[in-house]
Amino acid sequence: MIQAANRLQTVEEYYFSKKLREVNFLITSGKPIINLGIGSPDLQPPQRVVEAIKEGLLAPNAHKYQSYQGLPELRDAIAGFYKEHFSVSLSPTTEILPLMGSKEGIMHISMAYLNEGDAVLIPNPGYPTYQSVTKLVGAKPVFYELDAANNWLPDFKALEELDLSKVKLMWVNYPHMPTGAKPNKYLFEELVAFAKRHDILIVNDNPYSFILNEAPKSILSVKGAKDVCLELNSLSKTFNMAGWRVGMVVGDNKHISNILKVKSNMDSGMFYGIQKGAIEALKCSNMWYVTLNSVYKQRRDLVWQLADALNCTYDKNATGLFVWAKLPDGIKAEAYIDSVLKDKHIFITPGTIFGSKGEGYIRFSLCATNEVLEEAIKRVK
Numbered sequence: 001m002i003q004a005a006n007r008l009q010t011v012e013e014y015y016f017s018k019k020l021r022e023v024n025f026l027i028t029s030g031k032p033i034i035n036l037g038i039g040s041p042d043l044q045p046p047q048r049v050v051e052a053i054k055e056g057l058l059a060p061n062a063h064k065y066q067s068y069q070g071l072p073e074l075r076d077a078i079a080g081f082y083k084e085h086f087s088v089s090l091s092p093t094t095e096i097l098p099l100m101g102s103k104e105g106i107m108h109i110s111m112a113y114l115n116e117g118d119a120v121l122i123p124n125p126g127y128p129t130y131q132s133v134t135k136l137v138g139a140k141p142v143f144y145e146l147d148a149a150n151n152w153l154p155d156f157k158a159l160e161e162l163d164l165s166k167v168k169l170m171w172v173n174y175p176h177m178p179t180g181a182k183p184n185k186y187l188f189e190e191l192v193a194f195a196k197r198h199d200i201l202i203v204n205d206n207p208y209s210f211i212l213n214e215a216p217k218s219i220l221s222v223k224g225a226k227d228v229c230l231e232l233n234s235l236s237k238t239f240n241m242a243g244w245r246v247g248m249v250v251g252d253n254k255h256i257s258n259i260l261k262v263k264s265n266m267d268s269g270m271f272y273g274i275q276k277g278a279i280e281a282l283k284c285s286n287m288w289y290v291t292l293n294s295v296y297k298q299r300r301d302l303v304w305q306l307a308d309a310l311n312c313t314y315d316k317n318a319t320g321l322f323v324w325a326k327l328p329d330g331i332k333a334e335a336y337i338d339s340v341l342k343d344k345h346i347f348i349t350p351g352t353i354f355g356s357k358g359e360g361y362i363r364f365s366l367c368a369t370n371e372v373l374e375e376a377i378k379r380v381k
């Protein structure tokens with residue numbers, strides 16, 4: 001019997017990979033399932049982006065291997081985007097590495113920096129991939145708890161009290177998924193100071209900056225941040241291009257070149273047409289963001305009504321592609337979402353998949369049309 005590697009015993013198949021099989025089985029057996037689980041944008045990318053990929057298909061070099069560092073024009077467009085939206089200057093030649101979605105960056109960064117036995121600070125609740133990748137590379141997750149009472153921001157006093165001697169890397173993600181918490185005025189400065197004090201590399205995973213958020217911010221806008229911080233960003237949610245797989249890691253050249261060492265040994269450059277489309281997306285005018293958010297605003301109003309009908313509470317100041325809602329006291333998230341799936345045929349994500357601090361919460365995705373959301377409200381009323 002051929003055994004899988006020991007590291008596979010440290011992780012399970014991704015929650016959505018499993019749960020969506022169950023949901024799809026219900027759909028194929030004729031149940032009228034409304035899926036408010038995953039954050040996969042259903043809206044179209046900008047038209048000029050679609051045109052660019054179509055044109056890209058016909059370019060003479062389109063089918064060849066592409067550069068490991070992406071097209072120079074793509075790195076220029078990323079630098080322009082960071083300057084325009086975050087007032088952060090990046091060198092297109094040395095401080096930007098395009099990725100096939102930001103998710104792969106979590107593995108590349110972990111492979112580039114973590115030795116077996118190193119510790120990694122991970123938010124609870126937080127994106128599950130931080131934890132699973134940490135385990136896959138043989139490092140040890142150390143969770144820092146986020147709490148509604150502190151607006152889901154890190155508690156620096158509690159962080160300082162942890163044993164940080166083995167901590168090499170810290171994942172942060174503001175605007176935060178799943179809670180939608182925004183960074184306050186001081187957060188990124190406090191994080192940079194914390195990283196410098198303890199010699200920790202902080203990575204801010206920043207894919208939700210442009211969704212229902214008035215003030216997009218980058219951790220790299222803090223003076224001196226590049227020494228100790230990296231940022232991941234993504235076109236998945238901002239431009240409805242989740243399936244295209246385009247993201248980036250940005251930061252100081254010493255870090256980017258370490259990550260390139262891993263990535264260039266694992267894959268080859270992104271498809272030419274996708275890069276051409278991404279360039280167009282990154283150049284979109286303000287109108288794109290206004291139009292996108294006007295759709296999400298209407299949807300969020302409807303999701304709030306749905307949450308009201310389910311007797312949940314939520315923070316109207318939260319940002320992002322989801323509504324994070326608190327269940328009435330004493331109700332367990334997984335049992336609750338299973339009962340809503342069974343009785344109302346609505347799939348909602350239980351907060352527990354993001355960690356123990358997600359118990360008692362559920363997460364609704366805004367990736368469903370107004371009509372679908374109105375139908376969901378009707379079903380639960």
Ligand SMILES: Cc1ncc(COP(=O)(O)O)c(C=O)c1O
Binds near residue numbers: 100233234235236246
């Ligand atoms: C917090 C967070 N980081 C990263 C990702 C991955 O995004 P991408 O599509 O860029 O790989 C997601 C996707 O859901 C996410 O929620």
